[in-house]
Amino acid sequence: MLRNREFSTILADGSKPHRRSGYRMPQVSLRELQVFLAVCECRAFSRAADRMGVSQPALSRTVRDLETRFDLRFFHRNGRGVELTQAGRVLRQHAETVISSVEDLEIELNELRESASGVVVIVLPTHVSQVVTPKLVRRFAEHYPKASLHVFEDANDRIADRVRDGVADIGLFYAYAPPDTPRQDYVAEEPLFLVELPDEDGNDDDGPITFAQLADRPLVLPRRKSVYRQFLEECADGAEVRLNVVRELEMGSTQMAFVLEREGGSILPFSHCWSEVRSGQAVARQIVGPKITRHITLIRSTFKQAQMVRVAGQILNEELRASNAMFRWQFVAKADQKAG
Template identity: 30%
Template sequence: MDLRRLRSFREVAAAGSLSRAADRMRLAQPALSRQVALLEAELGARLFDRHGRGMQLTEAGQALLDRIEGPLRQLEAAAEEVRALSGAIAGQVALGMMPTVAAVLAAELAQAVAEAHPGIALRIVEGYTGHLVEWLQRGATDATLLYGPAADLHLRARPVFTEELVLAGRPGSLPGATVTLAEAARHPLILPSRPHGLRAVVETAAAAARIALPVRFEADSFAVLKDLTGRGLGFAILPRSAIAAEAAAGRLGIARLHRPRIRRQVVLALPPGRAPGRATEAVLAVLEAVIRRHAEAGDWMAA
C-alpha cells in the first residue's frame, strides 16, 4: 500500500476538506484528490462522503484511520530517528496526560523541551484515562500519564508521583480548613462523570469509608468543574496542585480532607511491544526533571 496515499488520506481526514488539506500539504488539489481516489479504488471502499461543506469520513474511512494512525506515526518517527543519528535529537513526540495534570505540567514541560531540544516537536494530548490508554495502544501517542496503580494496567507502566486531593469551594463557603470526607458529603458535590479516573479515585475512597456522595453536578471539563465550584454551586474534590493558582488568587478556597485522606497515584505508561525512540526518551527525561522540581516544591510526592 502506497504511503503517500495513506498520508494524503490522513491529512484530508484531519482537515475535513480537500482544499484545506491541499493548502497544508502544499499540493495541487487535483493531485490530492487523485491520491484519495486511488486509495479508495485499491481498498474497494468509499472512505469519504463528499458534501458542500467538505468531506466526512465514512464508517470504512474511520476504521482505516484508526488502524493506520499509529503505524504511520511509527514509520515517520523511524525515518526521523535515522536522519538524526548523526546530529541533534529531533522528531515529533506525542505525550498524553489528564487535564488536571496538564494544567500543572503542560506549559512548563513544553518550555523545558523547547530549551533543551529545539529539534523536537512536542504534542501534548489531553484526555481521560480510557481515551489515553486507547491512544497509546494504537500508537497515536508515544507515552502517557495515567492514574495508577501501575499493577492495574496491562502496559509498561511505572509510578512517577502521588498527589493529595482536597475539597474545593467558593472562598468563605468551606466548612473548615480540614474536613472529613463524611463532613464534605453533607454538601452538594461537583464531580466528573463515572468514566473519569478522578471520579473512580474519589468513589473508591468513599466506598471504603461507607460514605454516600451527594453528586449535584457532573462535568468532564476541568475548566467547567472549576467554574461551577467558583460560582458556589457545590464543592469539588480535586488535586491540590491543579487548583493552587486559583487558591492563591482567591478564586477558590481549599480544605484538606482526612478520614480518609485521598491520594491519587500517577504513572507513566509506554506502548506495549515498542521501545521509545531517542526523541521520546529525551522528552521523558525532561518530564522527570520537571516532576522532580514539583516534588521538591512540595506539590507532589515523587515515586
C-alpha cells in the same frame, strides 16, 4: 564537562605496559589529570586552585594522592612555584593526550546527538499540559535541535490507549491503582481535596478534613457513569459515608466553575483549583481518614525505544517535580516504581 572516569596507564604507542604477576596498575581519573595539568600550566598551586575552582589544600591533596599512588614525585616545589620532574613530564604528555581524546569524543557525540531528527509525541491531561508544556518543549529542543516534540491534551481515560496504539510515545494519566504492567512507571500519588468558597465571615480554614465530615457538605460532582465519580463513591462506601451530591455534571472539568457559582463544594485534585486557592477565591482542604489518592502513572510506547523518547520522559518527570507547588503530588522513590 568532562566526566570523572578512570583510565589505566597506557604507553605512547597506545599499548599497555607488561604487568608483573600480582601487580595492579594504578587508576587515574579525568579530574585528577585536569588538576595535574592545571598545576603544570599555572606553575603554582594557588593559581591552579583558582582555575579549578577548589581550595588550595584540596588541590594539593589531589596531587599528593596521585604521587602516592604511583610512588613518584611529579613536581619539584620551590619558592618560585613548581617545576616538573622527569616523571611529571611523562605524565603530562599522556595526560594531554587523554584529555584531548576525551574532548574530541564529547564533540563527536554531541554532533551526533544534535543531528538526531524525528518526532516524539507526548499526551497529557489538560491541567498538567498547561503547566509543564512550555518548559518541556524548550528543554527538549536544547537536547535535540533537529527533532520535534509534539505535546497533545486528551481525556484521562483515553491517554493510555493513545500510547498502546502507537499514536503517542509517552502518556501521563491518573490511575486508581498502582500500575502492574510493563512500560508503566508509578510517578506519584495525587491527594484529593474538598474545595469550597471561604465562609461568609471570611474564614479560610485549609486544614485537613475527614471523610466523615463530608457527609453534611453539599457537593458538585460528575455523573455516576464517570470513572472518577465511581472512584469517589467506592471510597465513600469504604468509609461508610453517603456523599451529599446536590448537582451532577456531564463534564468534570466544570466542577470548579460551579463551586465559584456557590452551587456547593467539590472534590478535586489541587491542580484543578490552585489558581483560585492562590487568589483567595477558594479554600482547599486535603481529605484524610482515610486519605484518598489517585496514582500518577507514566506509560511509554513499545513501538519506539529511541534515546529521544527516554530523554523526553526524563525531562517531563523533572518538570513535574519542579512544578509541584501547583500539583501537591507525593512523588515516589524509584525503588517504589514498577518500571518497564
